[in-house]
Amino acid sequence: MELRNLITFIHVAELGSFTKAAEQLGYSQSTVSFQIKQLETELDCLLFERINHTITLTERGRDLVSYAHQVRVLTDEFKENLTVEEELSGHIHLVAPDSVCESMMNTHYMDFHKKCPSVSICATTGDSLLMLDMLDHNEADVIITLDRRIYNKDYIIAKEEMLPMHFVASSQCKFAGKKNLSVRDIVNEPFILTEYGQGYRRVLDRELAKMSLEITPVLEIGRTDIITSLLAESNMISYLPDFVTKDLITSGALCYLDVCDVKIDIWKQLIYHKNKWLSKSLKTFIDHVKKNEFSH
Amino acid sequence: MELRNLITFIHVAELGSFTKAAEQLGYSQSTVSFQIKQLETELDCLLFERINHTITLTERGRDLVSYAHQVRVLTDEFKENLTVEEELSGHIHLVAPDSVCESMMNTHYMDFHKKCPSVSICATTGDSLLMLDMLDHNEADVIITLDRRIYNKDYIIAKEEMLPMHFVASSQCKFAGKKNLSVRDIVNEPFILTEYGQGYRRVLDRELAKMSLEITPVLEIGRTDIITSLLAESNMISYLPDFVTKDLITSGALCYLDVCDVKIDIWKQLIYHKNKWLSKSLKTFIDHVKKNEFSH
DNA sequence: CTCCATCATCGAATTTTTCGATAGTAAATA
DNA sequence: TATTTACTATCGAAAAATTCGATGATGGAG
Numbered sequence: 001m002e003l004r005n006l007i008t009f010i011h012v013a014e015l016g017s018f019t020k021a022a023e024q025l026g027y028s029q030s031t032v033s034f035q036i037k038q039l040e041t042e043l044d045c046l047l048f049e050r051i052n053h054t055i056t057l058t059e060r061g062r063d064l065v066s067y068a069h070q071v072r073v074l075t076d077e078f079k080e081n082l083t084v085e086e087e088l089s090g091h092i093h094l095v096a097p098d099s100v101c102e103s104m105m106n107t108h109y110m111d112f113h114k115k116c117p118s119v120s121i122c123a124t125t126g127d128s129l130l131m132l133d134m135l136d137h138n139e140a141d142v143i144i145t146l147d148r149r150i151y152n153k154d155y156i157i158a159k160e161e162m163l164p165m166h167f168v169a170s171s172q173c174k175f176a177g178k179k180n181l182s183v184r185d186i187v188n189e190p191f192i193l194t195e196y197g198q199g200y201r202r203v204l205d206r207e208l209a210k211m212s213l214e215i216t217p218v219l220e221i222g223r224t225d226i227i228t229s230l231l232a233e234s235n236m237i238s239y240l241p242d243f244v245t246k247d248l249i250t251s252g253a254l255c256y257l258d259v260c261d262v263k264i265d266i267w268k269q270l271i272y273h274k275n276k277w278l279s280k281s282l283k284t285f286i287d288h289v290k291k292n293e294f295s296h
Numbered sequence: 297m298e299l300r301n302l303i304t305f306i307h308v309a310e311l312g313s314f315t316k317a318a319e320q321l322g323y324s325q326s327t328v329s330f331q332i333k334q335l336e337t338e339l340d341c342l343l344f345e346r347i348n349h350t351i352t353l354t355e356r357g358r359d360l361v362s363y364a365h366q367v368r369v370l371t372d373e374f375k376e377n378l379t380v381e382e383e384l385s386g387h388i389h390l391v392a393p394d395s396v397c398e399s400m401m402n403t404h405y406m407d408f409h410k411k412c413p414s415v416s417i418c419a420t421t422g423d424s425l426l427m428l429d430m431l432d433h434n435e436a437d438v439i440i441t442l443d444r445r446i447y448n449k450d451y452i453i454a455k456e457e458m459l460p461m462h463f464v465a466s467s468q469c470k471f472a473g474k475k476n477l478s479v480r481d482i483v484n485e486p487f488i489l490t491e492y493g494q495g496y497r498r499v500l501d502r503e504l505a506k507m508s509l510e511i512t513p514v515l516e517i518g519r520t521d522i523i524t525s526l527l528a529e530s531n532m533i534s535y536l537p538d539f540v541t542k543d544l545i546t547s548g549a550l551c552y553l554d555v556c557d558v559k560i561d562i563w564k565q566l567i568y569h570k571n572k573w574l575s576k577s578l579k580t581f582i583d584h585v586k587k588n589e590f591s592h
Numbered sequence: 593c594t595c596c597a598t599c600a601t602c603g604a605a606t607t608t609t610t611c612g613a614t615a616g617t618a619a620a621t622a
Numbered sequence: 623t624a625t626t627t628a629c630t631a632t633c634g635a636a637a638a639a640t641t642c643g644a645t646g647a648t649g650g651a652g
Contacts, residue, residue, distance in 0.1 A: 001371065002298045004640095018599060028642050033600065035640090043378055046573045051434040052649060053598040058573045059386055060378065067374040071367055075297065078363045082339055082356065090355055136618085138347040277342045277354045300609095315629060324611050329631065331609090348618060349629040432649090596651080601644105608639065614632085621626070 001042055003075065006068040008035045009047070013057055013065045039064075086280045089118035094285075095134055096144035097198055098125045099224040099244050100268075100293070108292035112285065119281045125222065127197025135273045141282055142272040144293070146241065147199025149267040153274070159290040160269040164242040165200065166256040168249070170232055176255045183213065183262045190236045191217040192227050200266040204239050207264050228254065241266065268294070297338055299371065302364040304331045305343065309353055309361045335360075382576040385414035390581075391430055392440035393494055394421045395520040395540050396564075396589070404588035408581065415577045421518065423493025431569045437578055438568040440589070442537065443495025445563040449570070455586040456565040460538040461496065462552040464545070466528055472551045479509065479558045486532045487513040488523045496562040500535055503560050524550065537562065564590070 011021040012032060022029040040047050047061035057065065096104070101123050109121070126134065128147045134140035135155065146163060167186065169175060175186065187208070193215065194201045208214060218236065221227060224244045231238055232253040248254040270289055272278075278286070307317040308328060318325040336343050343357035353361065392400070397419050405417075422430065424443045430436035431451065442459060463482065465471060471482060483504070489511065490497045504510060514532065517523060520540045527534055528549040544550040566585055568574075574582070 002300060004298060017597095019597075029599075030601080030643080031641050037600090038640095043375070045378060049434055049571055049573050050599065051569055051571045052432050053600095053647090054434070054649095055599080056434050059575055063377065064374070067370060070370055074363060074366055074370070078360070079339070081359065082341060136348050138345055138350070138352045273347055275345055275347045277345050279355055313629075325630075326612080326632080327610050333631095334609095346630065349616090349631095350618090351630080594652090596649105598648085598650100599646105601646080603644095604642085606639100606641070608637100610637070611635085613634095616631085617629085619626100619628075622624085 001039065003071065005035045005039050006064075006071055008032055009039055009064065010068050010072065012036060012048070012055070013061065013068075016055065018055065087118070088116045088281050088284060090279055090281045091120050091122065092282055092285050093122045093124070093139070093141045094143070094289075095124050095126045095131045095140040097127070097146050098194075098222045099241065100144050100146065101125050102225060103243060104289075104293055108288070111292070112288045115288070116281065116284060119285065121285070127195070128199040128202075129197065132271075135271065138273070138276075141276065142270065142286060142289075144289070145199055145269045145271060146266060147269075148203050149265065150269055150271065155271050156274050156276075158270040158272060158286050159294050160267055161294050163200075163266045163268045165239060165264060165266055166242060166245070167237055167239050167259045167262075168228075168231060168245050168254050168256055169237045170234065171252055171255045173235055173237070173255070173257075175237075175257050179258050181257055181259045183208065183211070183259050186237055186257065186259065187213050187215055190234075191215050192219045192221065192230055192236050192238045193217040194224065194227070194240075195220045195222050198222070200239075200241065200264070203264055203266060204262075207262060211261075241268075270294070297335065299367065301331045301335050302360075302367055304328055305335055305360065306364050306368065308332060308344070308351070309357065309364075312351065314351065383414065384412045384577050384580060386575055386577045387416050387418065388578055388581050389418045389420070389435070389437045390439070390585075391420050391422045391427045391436040393423070393442050394490075394518045395537065396440050396442065397421050398519075398521060399539060400585075400589055404584070407588070408584045411584070412577060412580060415581065417581070423491070424495040424498075425493065428567075431567065434569070434572075437572065438566065438582060438585075440585070441495055441565045441567060442562060443565070444499050445561065446565055446567065451567050452570050452572075454566040454568060454582050455590050456563055457590050459496075459562045459564045461535060461560060461562055462538060462541070463533055463535050463555050463558075464524075464527060464541050464550050464552055465533045466530065467548055467551045469531055469533070469551070469553075471533075471553050475554050477553055477555045479504065479507070479555050482533055482553065482555065483509050483511055486530075487511050488515045488517065488526055488532050488534045489513040490520065490523070490536075491516045491518050494518070496535075496537065496560070499560055499562060500558075503558060507557075537564075566590070 008021060008025060011024055012018055015021050015024065018032045018036070019029050022032040036047060045060040046058050047064060048055040049058055128145050131140060131143040131145060135143060149160070175181060196202065224240060227238050227240065228245055228248050230236065232248060237257065245254050249256065270286065272286070304317060304321060307320055308314055311317050311320065314328045314332070315325050318328040332343060341356040342354050343360060344351040345354055424441050427436060427439040427441060431439060445456070471477060492498060520536060523534050523536065524541055524544050526532065528544060533553065541550050545552065566582065
């Protein structure tokens, strides 16, 4: 019992004529005959009595009319809802490094929430590999990486920028103000770094390994806010993106170390999977992040 | 948007896999792919995200699931109602001569009503030509004729019997008891006959015409109960089926006239159109009439 | 009595659906 | 690590279904 036949049946029942229904539907009359017969065969009952070339609904036919109408109403409603402007609602799963999550929540998340109060955001943290894996398994809608510059034909980079990074330490640190430091001068100092999974941490390790150097951090921790506050009160060193240290640099609590022989390109990238269906909500969210979370 | 595709879609959505749905439905996997794509094209939206060979419903997809379920429920309900034993209800239009209507209502109609209280009967009266016309226009479901024996490939004779008929008059009539009367003896007496339309009246006229005779009735009236009561109180003559006069013959108020030279074959026939859909109610009704309205 | 309207039917043309094979990819397994 | 398995996309060919146009039968209108 296909919808096509039900539609034809409705027209026939309303017009009381195969011929007229055929004209109205753009079919030939024999097609209408065939379709009705098809319904009758499938339902194993007579829908119309044909007496002297005029048709009359049987009781079964009358039953079918009401059923067919219900189906048509349902169909029309559904299609209408499809064309209706999609509502800004639903659920979005963002995964990003701790530091990015924090900065987003502190700065512009409320703006988005005000703009789209019905859209619920789930922001979780994770390292680069996990995030990409989540993209691959459609467990995250969009991610932000801080890592080497990622390119892969399966991913769409919605926005990206290179991230300025520095070795940082307390302004009281013995290296503060020193010019032209070498990384060799500091590798044996006590370090606090983010956990290994974070992309820029890995990139740093690899870069040092090229120079046959290695940092053994005394503390590894994902929360960069904790790192920075520890730095301020200690003689430890870290390697962090500027946006994380910005406030404490401005306030003078921390300072950049002028290390000249390590130059690492870390990229901040807003990524989603190429096969991801972008709902209007998701598009809006991505736009919002592009505008607010990246330098303009 | 055909039902077939919606069913497939439901299975895919429930199993989360094109392949499994194909197995369950007996399709090849490519067919399922095709059907889903067909839906997506028609609705102009993505129903499943395909990321790494695993599928996930989109929001639109989720909407469609609930819609498709509704349609399926409707369909199942409808088909179920079809297979459910048809209820004995509905409407039946019987057309019959006045005399037959009366006898039916007086004798066995109540039995039928008790058996099928939800079936409403509309019994109207009409002459043979009208009745056949009504069959041809599907305005009557079944008719009973008192006429010459009707045969036509478009009609189905559910039951028929030859109808004994007699010239009748009051027992006080001057012909009462006379043997071997000729019709010539009585043609000029005052006659009450049914209206011309009634079949057996026409047949009588035609038969007499063969003998170059003619009856000019002083009264023509459809209601045979009126004819018989008038006969009993007058010297008039009529020509009626025995079932009409039975009671008054038994009571002795009327008597048959022994007219030997007119022999007319009148048939009582229960007829419906060959294309008539016999609902269970109608079948039951016809059966009832066959059993009760005809001699066994 | 002829013309028109109606539905049924048939075979041919067309369209749609389905299949089977193949490819590409990821995950599981050895 | 290599291999096997599992999954979806795609393509062309085969099969099936739909549609059409012509024809026929029949009743009604003019």
